[in-house]
Amino acid sequence: MAPSVAGKRDPFVLHASTIARAHTYLAFAAFLSALAIGCALHYKKIVKNGVAGYPEEWFPSVSATIGDWYPERNIFQILIAINAGPRFALVALQYYLHRSATSSIPGFLFLVGLLRTLSCGGWVFITSSDDHDVHDVLMVSYIVLNLPWMFGSLAFTPANHTAARRRRRWTSIAFFGSLVPMIYFFIQHKVHRIPGAYTRYSFFEWSLILLDVMYDSSVELDLQAADLKITVGNFVATSSEADKIADAPLSSSASAPTPAAATTAVKSAGESPSQLNGKEATATKATATQSLYARAQPTVSFVSDVYLSYIFWSVFTALTPTLFYFSIWQLGISGQELALLSSLSPLFLGIPPFKEWAYSREGRTTLHVLTLVGLASYLSSSPMTRLLLVSFANSAATVGATAEWFDGDDEGVAYQALVTGLGFLLTSLSKHANHSNNPIWPFVNENSGGYNKTGIALALLAILEFAYRPVQSQPVKPSKSAPTPAPQTQWFPGAISLGSFIFSLHSLLGDPSTLIAWSWTGYPITGPIPSQHGSLTHLAQVLGLGLAAFLAGSVSTFDVLAHPLYLALGSASAYVMYTHKDWTGYAGGLGVAAFLMSLVPTVWARARAAALGGGVAKTAAVAWLVVCLFDVASVFTVAYAFVPGGEYFRERTNWVLAAQFAGIGLAFRWPALGNGSMALTLSKRAQYAVQYALALLSALSLLATLYHIPTVVPTPHRPGPRIVRAGIWTVHFGIDNRGRDSQRLMRDLIKDMELDVVGLLETDLHRVTFGNRDLTRVIAEDLGFHVDIGPGPNQHTWGAVLLSKFPIINSTHHLLPSPDGELAPAIEAYLNMFGTPVKVIVSHNGQEETPLDRELQATELARIMAGSYPDPVIFLGYVVTKPHAPRPAPYQIMVEDGKVFDIDDEDADRWCEYIFYRGLYRTSYARVSRGIVTDTEMQIGQFVVPPYKRTIRDDSRTARYLRSFKEWLPEDHWFPMEYYPELGGKNGHGYHVFNTPLYYKLPDEALGTPSDD
Template sequence: SHFVPFTGVGKEDDQVVSGYVFWSLFQGLGPMIWFYPLNELELSGYEIFAVTFFAPVLVGIPGVLKLVQNRWMLGILRLATVGSLASFQASTTLIRLAILALGTGAAMLIFTVTLWSKDSRIRCHTFWGIILGFLSFVSSRVWFVSFVPTWWSNQTNSIVIGIGAIAALDHIISGSDIFEVKESPSKTTDRPYWLPTAIGFGSLLYLTHWCFGESSLVLRWVVKGYPDHGPAPYPWGAFILIGLGLGVLIMSWSRMTRSKIWWIVGLISILMLYYLPTWMGFIGGLGLSIFTMSIWSVLVDRLTLCPPARSMCVVMVTYLVQIFFFVWTVAYNFVPGGVYTREHTDYLIAAVMIGIFIGMFIGGEYNNHTAFPCDNKKQVPFNKIRTVTVLIMCIGLLGYGMRYSDNQIKQPEKKNEREFSAAIWTFHFGYDNKGWPSMERAANLFKDTGADVITLLESDASKPFLGNNDLGMWFGEKLGMYVDFGPATKDHTWGNLILSKYPIVKSTHHLLPSPHGELAPAITATVNISGNLVDFVVTHMGNHRDRLDRKLQAKFLAKELTECENPVIFLGYVTSAPHSPEYNDLIKAGNVKDIDETDYDRWCEYIMYRSLKRLGYARITHAGLSDTEIQMAKFEIPEDPKNYKDNTRVITDSSRVNKEVHFNHKFGKFKSGHRNLKTHGFHMDTPKYFLP
């Protein structure tokens, strides 16, 4: 992987790095808190660590603000935030979460203390550090294909800590935290009302994280099935990055950015993004990226005229209520009160935009005193900031350029072009069972399996509490595979994507009928395997306690299977045992066969097929990368799918079948029963091979 150091000018350098560290912590805490309920499928109590977001409340205690505004105290806090990045290298998940939470608290405290400084130079530097730090943060993710370098590997984590430590020490030694100007606060008559202003800034903070924590996020909001799937995250995410940069560059046009017309532009943009598909939705996302960054200066200028402790408390309450509301729109089946929030992102959009409106327009005269302090034109040459902004954007765009690949996706070379393999895995959003990134290990596993078509369930990590990552784009680029990501991330599912070494000809994304339980995603896709069309129906059905849902879903999927004109494979997470009503519906009404009807020890994942010859079947342990094993099957496309004989005999002696059909010996030999390995291996009476 590449790592791009930050480039800036003079003292702003340290501020940009501080801003980068701030965003790494701010966006890194959510996924770690979320990790526990993800594993338990219920609220775990560790959500209490979010309380560190409220560290700014401490400045409300008399004397604390003065104490912390001391350069040495600030220096200690700066070193603490950088040190807490090392939480990534902690030995256990809980220690990691605790250190990360403390670091986030320290970062929030620095943010508040310096943004409310009486010295306009410190205020201004903090503001631009946060803004340019954000652009650097988003640009660095481009190089890591949507992942955060700080939380990617021990090496990249150490590099960020090194750069952060140098910047923090430079801050302390250069004395840039020392007050230079004693400035009288503006007259009270000018002050905006603190409550609406704080709600407005909290909403802006959430909107920035939700839609633009990574530059290609909104492209997964507008995706549809092939062939007209709309703009792909690569390269169209580059335009969102340019939009964010443009938003920063037009901040100085304050007459426009603080007008109600500009707010209406923002509102229309987010409604386009949410309600319109593909290219029209993308244009909305582009408009929203410019709007979102451009109003930071307006809201921060108003916010810093309000009392710091209670304002920041309301800011964080607003931000967290919106984050939790978004969790509730998707996880409504596992949380109290979910029935009211189910699939209601529209309520959330209304709350965010109304919040921003009241923050921008209720009470008080406008006062340029943070981003562009009136008394300090010399100290904030906006030309310099423009230069740094453009430089950071260029680094991000260079990342997009470096990822460009001339090579068409190469089809696998095989002796028998009619043979192919398919796999299904519930992936757990790219985090292993201890909460560390599992992407590289998963990519190596996919290479070892040699699977040609893979369906990854629980794979939509583009939500802010899952890290804003695009797993499909990462695997597609890493493994050289076509990606079909669906349904769109705004459709409130946990995600469902297909990776294929062969071209995807067409596909349809479905939301299965789910009157009671969680919304179930499915894709029906047609893949061109060496000139032969094969259909795939892939899905993650609803929870086992919602019987009506599963009954309706099985009926829907069976209909999809019967309507497939080509040979078809079903790769599904069915949440019920073999020969349950749902299983029987799929087999009988869907007119498909089970890959191994003698395998009674299954609960979730199933592979079924029609008009194909089965060659082999394997179950491979997850080795701690997820809570579910991988299942895989090998097939041959018959010359005449209407008139052929399937393989009926089951054997476990691999020496009796062609070498081309063998599963990778790296996973060991035939293994009966369950096994819990730290490495991937066959288990559950597999691998099995099939003969005529």
């Protein structure tokens, strides 16, 4: 107790560390009591899950323990509710200990602590039984918020608080380390449905709870060391005491007289105590608000800068998919490719008045606003209008980016380089979290996975912050003096290196699954999976950018990344990436990802030096011209059949890759080029901001992977009657007839037709041309399919995809003979259809202009099909031939030499798509119009698989063409009624050509049993 004052009660003094201890005890009591009571009263119920129960599962998860049964749920929630007061108090006390006039991070951590506490209350009181999705979202939010909370608190723990630092360090490392095995066992449980996996998952889930409580308990040690006390009670000081109070130094102890008491003692003459207290309180609040705003301003500015960088990359990466929509339709140069030249707009910076305006705050703000025109173009239904608006926005974006990159002192350039890297990483993350589509791209909208309005609203807030940002509060203050003189550097190599680097980021790291597509070999899976391992690409990028930020703190260490030996390391990684497959090839790709991101400051330093020597306009324009040339060259490696001079680029991805790295190499230290050491450093505050941002983005990437893991188990639609529905569809690179992403339109038709096997063609979108996208994400996640994406982008084909509800036993990727025209892909896979291995082939043959290619490709496909005779086969392909066309046309070669049957050889109205089969009973054949999805219909064949180890005894034409009405068959064989043209069709699709699916009777032998043999 504090000394008493005459006429007053002694104030009550509470040691702040007692609150921390109470929080720890209450938290442990809540969770452990729920576990004990749950195991005692409802053991078998809380260990049971959707896959298995006791004895395979024998330890309960946290959610089942705290949320499912009375009374443990109620006791737990009462204790947690009591614990809410101490928890909020600890957040405030921790801020009180860490607050600083020179850093805004404690204020940021205070906000994180509040959100973390609220999200904790959310997933505690909204259990998985109440609302599974809300519970999961709040739980994931809590884990994400733990990242800045834990590492931020650790960073602000005083060095002399060794016990607290030690506890925070090991508990935070153990916490995030436990996430990896926990996610692994969750995948084993949720996706692979392995009994017992959830028990193992539960151990790590409980460890997170215990580690989290242990981490928060370390604040007790901080409060004890600070001897922080909370005093409750009145205190009245005499005038002499007031003078002492006014002269006393500030202390960390809260037991000192309150400001209200002190100001009461020294009040001015003629003012009542209540009036004075009111004014003082108002002034104190205003000062505190201003102080908090001032401390938070650098953090807010940093976040705004990163988001504006994200906007730049989003507009830039949207340009090529928007313009190549026209090239795809015309299968050649259409003229719209000139929109690429909009990137050359930095040439206007050679005009002094324009440059002065573009470098000003008003000019940069205006350029940011003009960039939003491209994002807002999503509102237009015209592809041409969108292209014009995106081109205009890209012009503004590249001018604005150039002004940001090359203005300011050395520290400013380093800051802008790292912010640019963070913005690029954020674009990749946003695609990873949104089924490989950037949510603010103008060719997506709310119907195709877009969040355009949200993205534009956030951009407007970031632009407002930039426009009204106090000069002294900017993350890096612009230099008022001349920039640090750069060594004598030739401007042209610096421009080449910048252009090569921008293209390399765009083409290889624009989506985290692109590098996986390069290494993919099919089934059985012996490498990374695009939908599940893309976060590893992000982690490699984070490692590289984090290394750059760390080394940028010192002039002596930063230049290590410009040594030619480091270039040799990056080039070796690229060689491994190109020449190897599966995990080895992907490991090389991860090396490339880390290498490229670590070079961001180095390349920017060289480019800035080049701009100082050769002028900003000339340097930037040449850099963007290099980007445009690489864009064209990379497309020509696969589109060579449709462009003049394309034969020189045919399948030359290795040349393009070598040229990329040769261009990047010009940024390294070469005495002949005058590229000496560059003194480019970064402030500690900016370093910390970048590191925290990288940590947050890493966690978000992992959580996005976890959230999007398919939860629908692939199972055939009609296992009872052993029916298989197989479809073939040429989907025109995932861009519909209106120039929008078509993933969801494809999903809807596949879902309605209840397809078990799907062949999709023109699907290799891992190029800058198509936005580095993956067309299988939405379909696989929402409908549940095994996916084989076929030959990767480094195999120079238009792409083929196999989706299967049946397990894929193995698959082989083929590059069919193509001496004259485009390289043709094929997937040969064995599927386990109700215990019977069935070979399925998906292929995309050459065009009409290359008859030799089509003949050779048909011959190879026939060999593949005949090689497994008489076993069952389903062929789904793009053939380009008339039905019954004699040799050397493909039809006769494939049917006769392949020993297969046409799905219906009386259908004479075909040209591109064909379905062939063998060893199965065909019961229906449908042709479904394309709607607005593509330029090609979907064809569907329905088959019945013979019982295990039985073969078809009569495959004569008479037996195969027992035509039927659907009413003569069980309803399992019927196609959806709403797609009949007389009923109006659905979503623009309908049965056409015959205006109905064709049906065939099952032969008597198909209705028999094994005993008939």
